[in-house]
Amino acid sequence: MTDTGDATAPFFGFIGAAAALVFSSMGAAYGTAKSGVGIAAMGVMRPELVMKSIVPVVMAGVLGIYGFIISVLIAQKVAPTDYKMFDGYAHLASGLACGLSGLSAGMAIGVVGDSGVRANAQQPKLFVGMILILIFAEALALYGLIVGIILSGKSSTQ
Amino acid sequence: FFFIHLALTMSSENPFGFEFENFQRLLDIPMDISPYNYAATGTGFAIALSVVGAAWGIFITGASLLGGAVKEPRIRTKNLISVIFCEAVAIYGIILSIIFSGKMEDGDGTNFTDTDWYSGFALFNGGLTVGGCNLVCGICVGIVGAACALADAQRPELFVKILVVEIFGSALGLFGVIIGIVMTTQAKFGG
Numbered sequence: 364m365t366d367t368g369d370a371t372a373p374f375f376g377f378i379g380a381a382a383a384l385v386f387s388s389m390g391a392a393y394g395t396a397k398s399g400v401g402i403a404a405m406g407v408m409r410p411e412l413v414m415k416s417i418v419p420v421v422m423a424g425v426l427g428i429y430g431f432i433i434s435v436l437i438a439q440k441v442a443p444t445d446y447k448m449f450d451g452y453a454h455l456a457s458g459l460a461c462g463l464s465g466l467s468a469g470m471a472i473g474v475v476g477d478s479g480v481r482a483n484a485q486q487p488k489l490f491v492g493m494i495l496i497l498i499f500a501e502a503l504a505l506y507g508l509i510v511g512i513i514l515s516g517k518s519s520t521q
Numbered sequence: 522f523f524f525i526h527l528a529l530t531m532s533s534e535n536p537f538g539f540e541f542e543n544f545q546r547l548l549d550i551p552m553d554i555s556p557y558n559y560a561a562t563g564t565g566f567a568i569a570l571s572v573v574g575a576a577w578g579i580f581i582t583g584a585s586l587l588g589g590a591v592k593e594p595r596i597r598t599k600n601l602i603s604v605i606f607c608e609a610v611a612i613y614g615i616i617l618s619i620i621f622s623g624k625m626e627d628g629d630g631t632n633f634t635d636t637d638w639y640s641g642f643a644l645f646n647g648g649l650t651v652g653g654c655n656l657v658c659g660i661c662v663g664i665v666g667a668a669c670a671l672a673d674a675q676r677p678e679l680f681v682k683i684l685v686v687e688i689f690g691s692a693l694g695l696f697g698v699i700i701g702i703v704m705t706t707q708a709k710f711g712g
Contacts, residue, residue, distance in 0.1 A: 370552060371638070373638065374638075380646065385653035388658065388693045388697065392657035392658060396664040399683065399690070402668075406679045406682065420685075427692065427693050435700065443636040443707065
């Protein structure tokens with residue numbers, strides 16, 4: 364069908380770039396929306412705590428940045444020529460690793476942020492505990508980012 | 522499963538063969554579809570999914586805004602900002618889809634070079650990225666906007682604080698736009 368036989372490789376590479384950003388954005392959106400509703404509900408009774416409770420929203424936004432980083436890395440490496448199937452598969456794996464772990468971390472941050480800010484409004488000693496749980500959830504996305512960076516650095520010109 | 526195995530092992534030389542000769546033949550399946558089809562589908566995704574996200578967000582925000590404004594009419598005008606944030610997502614989608622559709626130029630139609638395949642895949646996945654990110658961004662901004670309207674109805678000083686959360690949410694659509702442009706800068710048909 365084609366001369367080189369590697370023309371399908373950008374298909375997989377670009378799916379990796381798309382998956383990295385779209386799934387991370389899904390996680391970030393879930394985290395932002397769920398925590399945001401909790402903050403709005405909590406702020407009616409304790410408005411002075413709202414600015415302190417924006418922390419889950421910021422952490423969910425960081426997930427979107429992780430996906431953005433991997434997506435830029437991959438999208439700049441996919442090329443029309445001299446792009447082998449090995450590169451395509453590696454970039455697909457990189458994008459899926461970062462994206463799906465960002466999705467799961469975003470869901471965790473959303474649920475924990477929602478219940479955490481509501482509990483913090485009733486018991487101020489729980490703030491540190493909520494932050495600790497959010498950090499553990501954020502670490503999941505960080506693992507995906509690290510693996511994604513390692514995989515996207517693999518190329519077939521060796 | 523039997524039929525899949527049969528399809529994979531049949532080849533033109535050996536129609537009843539039971540050896541798995543050439544895995545590459547399986548991976549050439551994406552190239553059975555023309556790259557122009559990929560590009561057009563991607564352009565369609567970019568606008569369609571963005572508009573679905575914007576619409577979803579607008580109806581979520583609008584319903585809560587109108588319900589809350591029954592008792593507190595003062596929240597009407599200020600909380601239209603949430604609706605505008607959702608609308609911006611649809612505007613991102615239409616701008617990107619016009620850019621993508623400008624990249625599709627008429628070509629041969631039968632002989633596709635590697636650059637044509639690359640451009641088709643780039644526009645397909647660029648459109649998926651833009652559309653998917655705008656979809657989730659619109660829903661997120663809509664949900665937070667609904668919460669913002671109801672919180673504003675109870676305490677006016679909460680409006681600006683919850684707006685900060687909405688701004689974090691609308692950054693997601695912007696990421697999708699940037700990556701969509703980065704992916705498709707080198708896409709060129711009819712080379």
